[in-house]
Amino acid sequence: MELLQLRYFQVTAQFEHMTKAAEVLRVSQPALSKTISRLEENLGTSLFNREGRQIYLNDFGKIFLQRVNRIIQEIEEGERQIKEMAGLKARSTSVSIALPHILPFFIVEFMKRDPKMHIRQYSASSIGMKKQLENAEVDFCISMDPIYGDEIEWMPLLDEEVFLSVPQDHHLAKRESITLYEAANETFISRTSGYGFRDLTDDFCRQAGFEPYTPIELEEAGAILRLVEMGIGVSFTPQLSLLRQSLPSTVQLPITNPVCRRTIGIAWNRNHYLSPTALDFRKFTIDFFKHIAITYYQK
Structure with missing residues (x-):
């Protein structure tokens, strides 16, 4: 079983459509179909139900996708960690935050302390934030509701x-x-x-x-x-x-x-690698809401 097969399967499972998956992967549809077929042969069972051009994950495919997602996430985490350790990756972190009023002041205060930091900011609902953390799309979520999950830790701020x-x-x-x-x-x-x-x-x-x-x-x-x-x-x-x-x-x-x-809190995935830069950002966030935020609003 090859990593390429797993990546092709993951994207095909996401779209449940060979043509769309082939376009995203930038390969021909016959090549994609052949790769998926080889994977199914190795596993000894079909992963999709096929109805014309449309395909649907079957029960085997759904179970296998969960494992594949974990495998690819671990590989991406490892790649990120090595690049951070080797100094090949810019100092950065990512956060999903749903506080539009305080957000500019939050960012400005952090940039005062670390002007060379690169921050990627996203917005999402509480449900969306949970998915972002589970899929390792962001390092942290700052939410107005507790975010619960087997791999998620949430701290009141x-x-x-x-x-x-x-x-x-x-x-x-x-x-x-x-x-x-x-x-x-x-x-x-x-x-x-x-x-x-x-x-x-x-x-x-x-x-x-x-x-x-x-x-x-x-x-x-x-x-x-x-x-x-x-x-x-x-x-x-x-x-x-x-x-x-x-x-x-x-x-x-x-x-x-x-x-x-x-209660406003910060959440992160305990299984997701957090770089020293991300840990600094979390420490700053705790300090900001404890000591600095109050200076911006009217009592």
Whole structure:
């Protein structure tokens, strides 16, 4: 069994289509088909069910793909580690982060400490982050929800308060605090369904005994407070979103019941090789959220 066969099988299994897989691998379709056939002959069983030009992984193929993914990932990890040790690879790390408000300050603070560092930043949902870690696509994920998995370790970084933001002329605006049920009849402006923060705030409302009326859902978190400022509705706002710079004219009300907080954490794959550079980045991240982040938002 050859490594080339395994790579060809992995890509073919991904697309379940010979022509598409051949295009990605930049080989002819007959050559790809022949390689897959030799692999199946070596294993003594078919890995795909074939229906014309379309192919589908069978049960044998699905089990074998899990093993192949691990093998190729280990080889890639080894290649990366050797290049890092030999000084052949640029000092870099990769992170998936879902905190658009604090992200620029986070990056700037790190670059102050290590201006020659190369950072690749990605965005994903909590489910997407888990896949990124499992597939070793990134070194770290900074998430608003714990990420669990057999190979994943998650460390809390910051516990922050979540406020109810209202327009300055709102009938609740002069209150020092509220119970969330007092906002049961309000129009909520929220993130779109599927975002971890949306799931969290919907749960807050259910704990308070109501389902929020949410006619406006936005992917851009920064636009939500602008709409609140314009009197379109109210929204939940985490403390890290209340940056001193360019803060819209809204009022943030502490919520006494239920307890409305969220925990930001960092996750990594314990089986994924982390270079000294990546470990430095993790140490910085812990320090940033413990000591530096608070200096950017309005208390």
